[in-house]
Each structure stands twice: as structure tokens, then as C-alpha cells.
Amino acid sequence: MTPNDQWRHWRDQRLPTDYLHLDSAAAGRSSAETLRATSAHAEREAIMGTYVAQAEAAPALQKGREELAGLLGAEPGGIAFVESASAALAALLATWPLEAGDTVAVVPSEWGPNLHAFAARGLRIAELAVRPDGAVDLEALRRFVTGTPPAFVHLTQVTSHRALVQPTAEAAAVCHAAGVPLWVDAAQALGHADTVSGADAQYATGRKWLTGPRGVGLLAVARPWWDRLRISASELDRVSLPEGSSPVWLLESGEAHVAGRIGLCTAVRQHLEAGPAGVRRRLAEVGRQAREALGEVRGWQVVGDPAAPSAITGLRPAAGQDVTATRARLLAAHKIVTTAAHPARAPREMTDPLLRISPHVDCTPRDLARLCAALAEAA
Ligand SMILES: Cc1ncc(COP(=O)(O)O)c(C=O)c1O
Numbered sequence: 001m002t003p004n005d006q007w008r009h010w011r012d013q014r015l016p017t018d019y020l021h022l023d024s025a026a027a028g029r030s031s032a033e034t035l036r037a038t039s040a041h042a043e044r045e046a047i048m049g050t051y052v053a054q055a056e057a058a059p060a061l062q063k064g065r066e067e068l069a070g071l072l073g074a075e076p077g078g079i080a081f082v083e084s085a086s087a088a089l090a091a092l093l094a095t096w097p098l099e100a101g102d103t104v105a106v107v108p109s110e111w112g113p114n115l116h117a118f119a120a121r122g123l124r125i126a127e128l129a130v131r132p133d134g135a136v137d138l139e140a141l142r143r144f145v146t147g148t149p150p151a152f153v154h155l156t157q158v159t160s161h162r163a164l165v166q167p168t169a170e171a172a173a174v175c176h177a178a179g180v181p182l183w184v185d186a187a188q189a190l191g192h193a194d195t196v197s198g199a200d201a202q203y204a205t206g207r208k209w210l211t212g213p214r215g216v217g218l219l220a221v222a223r224p225w226w227d228r229l230r231i232s233a234s235e236l237d238r239v240s241l242p243e244g245s246s247p248v249w250l251l252e253s254g255e256a257h258v259a260g261r262i263g264l265c266t267a268v269r270q271h272l273e274a275g276p277a278g279v280r281r282r283l284a285e286v287g288r289q290a291r292e293a294l295g296e297v298r299g300w301q302v303v304g305d306p307a308a309p310s311a312i313t314g315l316r317p318a319a320g321q322d323v324t325a326t327r328a329r330l331l332a333a334h335k336i337v338t339t340a341a342h343p344a345r346a347p348r349e350m351t352d353p354l355l356r357i358s359p360h361v362d363c364t365p366r367d368l369a370r371l372c373a374a375l376a377e378a379a
Contacts, residue, residue: 007361013031013032014032020371022363024211041053063265067269071276074202078226086217089114089203102122106154106155109162110348111185128153129141153171159310161312162304162313182198186203187203191208191210202220210271213259214260216260231247231250231251313356317353326375340355
């Protein structure tokens with residue numbers, strides 16, 4: 001058995017393709033079963049009525065909510081389905097007890113649109129000290145949160161543009177010792193890294209590493225905050241929730257892509273069947289293998305620590321290549337799907353565009369050789 005045999009099943013669960021998908025950090029490839037579950041729910045809506053179908057699907061949705069809560073170390077009552085990670089952050093910023101002028105502390109690799117959302121909410125942004133690899137310096141964090149406690153610390157657990165993973169569980173312990181809440185952006189972490197951290201709020205999308213359908217994200221709020229959220233909901237929204245519901249569920253849109261939520265619940269079940277710990281180890285291995293192979297390609301430089309436990313690799317063009325044109329050429333001439341990562345993704349850290357490579361567990365040495373050959377040509 002070659003090391004890849006174990007993960008061939010993951011590829012076999014998906015529709016055949018001659019495209020090489022190295023873009024899970026944008027959106028993963030949904031399994032055939034996830035696609036079937038999504039469309040089957042849409043069909044039931046047309047057959048029996050949308051709200052009747054939703055009521056029938058309630059146990060499946062509740063199971064999915066419980067399983068997602070397990071992955072996030074949260075309680076099912078603290079999980080709200082929303083449309084995306086950005087929508088989740090918007091809901092948190094709108095309801096968390098914050099005042100204009102409050103401070104949020106971040107690291108330099110923070111996701112650009114999050115910085116924008118913080119500023120739009122009237123928050124002041126403070127920058128935390130980091131180690132040479134970009135991970136938060138926990139001792140400096142301890143000094144910061146005890147000396148000048150911010151309204152909350154915000155960490156993006158898995159960085160979007162290069163291999164970097166933040167120590168969120170350790171950071172949560174440091175923050176909590178000082179009475180400061182921690183929020184975690186798990187958009188790139190859910191289904192990729194260990195997302196049980198003890199954070200007060202976490203949020204993600206299901207379409208990336210969990211390979212759920214597009215348009216379904218979620219947030220998780222720790223119980224002590226449930227009744228402190230300033231949720232504005234109409235009487236109709238309140239009476240529409242089943243008795244005994246958590247207030248956090250008021251953050252969900254009443255009108256929602258329920259078929260997509262069903263699809264995500266299917267993807268979560270398949271992720272649990274594959275074994276989250278094994279998937280995490282495999283993604284770290286795939287990332288290291290990609291960086292090792294790409295480190296040999298003339299004209300490109302791997303950015304950051306090659307050993308970081310992330311499947312995301314950022315590549316810097318070292319021979320004047322245009323990243324957007326390279327991405328387009330990889331797609332058009334080689335059927336290889338990647339991302340051209342603009343510096344606006346992380347404006348406090350990135351200065352130039354990077355080519356992002358983000359394979360999933362099924363990546364083979366042959367896939368990497370195909371990418372390396374195409375890139376060498378592009379250089
Ligand atoms: C780190 C990070 N945070 C947030 C987001 C936003 O996610 P969404 O597109 O679901 O709003 C992304 C998307 O790529 C991301 O990489």
C-alpha cells in the first residue's frame with residue numbers, strides 16, 4: 001500500500017475530474033454524497049413544501065449542529081448557521097457587547113477583510129508581537145492582555161495566504177487568565193486544524209476544508225456570552241423558534257439555504273468518518289510535501305516555515321512572474337486550480353501577490369510533479 005492509498009477513497013467519493021484541484025483554501029471539492037444530499041433536500045422542498053421539508057429535516061440539522069459543536073469544542077446551543085465566515089463575523093460584531101473605540105488585538109497576518117470589519121465597527125486595532133514565524137508570542141500576549149486589556153483578542157487560526165497556524169488553545173488560556181475574551185476566525189481551520197480551543201467565539205465557513213456546499217457558514221459562541229449578546233430580533237422571529245431554543249439561534253436567517261445546511265451536515269459526517277485527527281495529520285503532511293517539492297522549482301520561493309502544520313503554501317515569484325497571469329495560465333493550459341493571493345488578504349504582512357497552493361488529503365506525488373512542471377514552465 002502506498003501512503004496515498006488510504007486517501008484514494010476521499011478522491012473516489014468525489015466526481016471524476018481532469019482538473020487538478022489545489023485550491024481547497026478557496027473552496028474544497030464536495031463529495032458526491034454531499035451534492036446528492038443537497039439536491040435531494042431541494043427536491044423534497046418542491047415535492048412536499050419548503051417548510052414541511054425543513055421540519056422533516058430538523059433531526060438531521062440538529063445532528064449536524066451537534067457534530068459541528070463537537071469539532072469546535074462548543075455547545076450545540078451556541079452554534080448558529082449563517083451564510084459565510086464574513087456573515088458570522090458581522091453577526092458577532094453587531095451583537096457582542098462592544099463600544100465604539102474599544103480595542104481588538106490581532107497579529108500582523110490577520111485576514112484583511114476582518115481588519116476592515118473591525119474598523120467599520122469603530123474598533124481600534126492593536127498589533128500583538130509575534131515569533132519569527134508569525135505565530136503570536138504567548139509571553140508578549142500575556143503582558144499585553146494584563147497590562148492593557150483589549151475588548152477581545154482575535155486570531156485567525158490558520159492563515160489564508162501561507163503556512164502558519166496560531167496556538168489558539170494556549171492563547172485562550174492566556175486571555176482567560178486576564179479576563180479577556182478570545183475570538184477565533186476558523187475559516188481556514190475547520191476541518192484542517194484542531195479547532196477545540198476554548199475560544200469565546202469562533203466562526204467559519206463549511207465550503208473549504210470540510211468541503212460542504214458554498215453559502216453555508218457558522219459561528220459558535222461560548223455559553224457565558226449567550227445572554228450577553230445584544231440580539232435584535234422581532235417578536236415574530238422569537239416566536240418562530242421552537243421552545244427551549246438558544247438565543248444564539250436568533251442569529252440565523254429565518255430564510256436560509258436549508259439544502260446547503262443539509263449538504264454541510266453530510267460533509268461533516270463524512271469528515272468524522274474519515275477521522276478528524278487523521279485528516280489533520282494528513283493535511284499537515286500534504287502541506288510539507290508540497291513545500292518540499294515546490295522549494296525545488298526554479299523561479300519560485302516558498303514563503304514562511306516549511307514545517308508548519310498547514311496544507312496551505314504561499315509561493316513568491318522570484319523571477320518577475322505576474323501571479324495573476326500565472327494562475328490563469330495554470331488553469332487554462334494545465335487545468336490546475338490555484339489562487340492568486342492579493343496583498344489585501346493580509347495588508348499588515350503581505351507586500352506582494354503570492355500564488356497559493358492548497359491541496360486536500362488526496363494529493364499525490366504525481367499531482368505535485370504536475371504542478372512543479374507547469375510552474376517551472378511558467379518561470
Ligand atoms: C482566514 C479567512 N477568514 C475569513 C474568510 C472569509 O470567508 P467567507 O468567504 O466564507 O466569508 C476567509 C476566506 O477565504 C479566510 O481565508
